[in-house]
Amino acid sequence: MNLNRLDPELLQLNLVGDDERGYDFVDDTLVLELKRLRPEHGMLSVYLDITPETLASRPAMTRFKQGIEAIRERHAEAWNHEQKTTFEQVARDLGERLEKLLARPRGKGLALFAAPARVLPKKEKVDYAIFCSFHLPHPPADRIEWGDAPVLAPLLVQRDESPRTGVVLFDRERLRPFLAFMGEVAAYDLVLRNDDPVPLTKSHSWHGYGEHNHQQWQEEHYRRYLRQAALAVEKLAQAGDWKWLVLASPDRQEAEHLREQLPAAWRERVIGSVALPMEADLNGVRDAVLPVIAEAERREERQTLERWQGEVERPEGLGVAGLADTLLAVEEYRVQTLVADEGFTHKGWQCEDCGGLVADLMEEPPAECPWCSSTALRELPDIVGEMAVLVMASGGDVEIVHDPDNRRLIGEHGRIGGILRF
Known part of the structure; x- marks a missing residue:
């Protein structure tokens, strides 16, 4: 792998989370698509505070229905039959989707955008030009609006305020990089491997002077792997616009070895380290690193x-x-x-x-x-x-x-x- 010129395709992010939860990762491509969107048949934008204390006193579905009713009253005289039918079908469909999302709420806020491409009233079906849902790390003010463009201000504020934090899961065999952003984690399509990670053991050791040379060779090989890993982290950080860095490893000593090889500027941006198995999934990485990021944000x-x-x-x-x-x-x-x-x-x-x-x-x-x-x-x-x-x-x-x-x-x-x- 030529680390001096990382292939842009390696910086693509896998969508985060399990399919049952159904949230989208807030990446720049999707936000740009929303910014450019001017739907022909209107669009529903929804922001809801879903913190436990708010849900206990004011259920999200109640607030959603109140917002929908306010839109009906506001446009009652201006809409024709087709516009009313489109809105009612989208509102009904989005209400059903919202109930499923709220069955397993995460984060403190929820944002949904739904732009219909075609409505089939008899089949009670909506085909969407775009539909996406994001969970937000901070509670937004409730806002439910129908218009000819998405309401993006609350989403953009939280996106701009959230630090793009690189997470590097590392041991003697491989390096797995992630991006933590807006309360979620996504994986880069890149794994850096050590082509000879096996430590010297009794079962295959050499003896005497040869054993000493083999140990030296392995240590030098490991140091070379560390330098390559540090270079990969630096290149990823620059290309991914990371603000901070969290190091993760099954053995925190390994993470410290990597930190020592980083350029001084990036050693200063390391905000913490966590213990994680190399097979950790996206949700496991997220749950481990978010408290570290939250503390850095408070400071x-x-x-x-x-x-x-x-x-x-x-x-x-x-x-x-x-x-x-x-x-x-x-x-x-x-x-x-x-x-x-x-x-x-x-x-x-x-x-x-x-x-x-x-x-x-x-x-x-x-x-x-x-x-x-x-x-x-x-x-x-x-x-x-x-x-x-x-x-x-x-x-x-x-x-x-x-x-x-x-x-x-x-x-x-x-x-x-x-x-x-x-």
């Missing part, structure tokens, strides 16, 4: 918040806090890092002429757009998600605050803010 979250707090409190610092001031900075493309409490949502408005966003603590829309004076303003149920997408589009970062202690800190400053470029 980084705290560091970002402390930096933001320092800028907000410093005279003429590069920090902004509160919804109105933060939105103004976002609209002026001055926000490098947007920080927001995970539970903070607020409605706002978007100008249909210039695309400008408007929000304050007010409940009623302004008389006109503050940017172009247009009176054509469309209500948005979650202005925070739209702000996050705008920050990402301008090359900035988004930090959604999940840790309880960190949430108390951001709560002291209006639950939302930003670190500014200028």
Whole structure:
């Protein structure tokens, strides 16, 4: 294998999870397909909080049905018979699929996208141009919408915020790489093997001087294999845009040997190691590494918040806090890092002429757009998600605050803010 030029086909990811659970892995190809999608017959986008505490007090199916009823009422007078039939069939079919997904819930949130290509009312069947479901590592605000394009803001925010973490399962015989992302794990179609991994044993050892030479040869062979493995990890990390790295091995000493061979820049990105058998399946890898990643996220979250707090409190610092001031900075493309409490949502408005966003603590829309004076303003149920997408589009970062202690800190400053470029 030429490790200096990894074949792009080796970087393809296997879809994760067992078929019974039925979730899709959030890869860039699928997200791009959703972004480009403009379905001819409309599309249903669904986000649901499926944390145990929420499910106990407000069942997901009840919230889904309430959202569907709200869409019916909103479009009752505008839709013709064909549009009503299409929507009702998709809503019924999606409700049945949702019940199956909720039978074995994972993660803290659920996102579904369903765009019908053809509806057969007599057969009660829907053929989809696209149907996909994702479970999310953090609970989204409930949102159920029908329109001519998918509602992607909540998904994009969680995708951008989630670190792409490489996982390397390694022993003296082989190396298996994985990608941990958004609460799931997928495998790369690549296995690096040691062509002579067998340690010297009594059954096949040489004696005397020959035995000593054979031991030296095997140790040098192992060191060469380690160097090749470290090079493979570096190439995969660069091609896969890994932010962090978790090492796994049946023997943690083997993982430490590999870490020592990594370039200094990647040794610093190793956030932990776990003990795993080489035959571990995707779910086993996921369950072992997610706690390590969660702890690293908490540390980084705290560091970002402390930096933001320092800028907000410093005279003429590069920090902004509160919804109105933060939105103004976002609209002026001055926000490098947007920080927001995970539970903070607020409605706002978007100008249909210039695309400008408007929000304050007010409940009623302004008389006109503050940017172009247009009176054509469309209500948005979650202005925070739209702000996050705008920050990402301008090359900035988004930090959604999940840790309880960190949430108390951001709560002291209006639950939302930003670190500014200028």
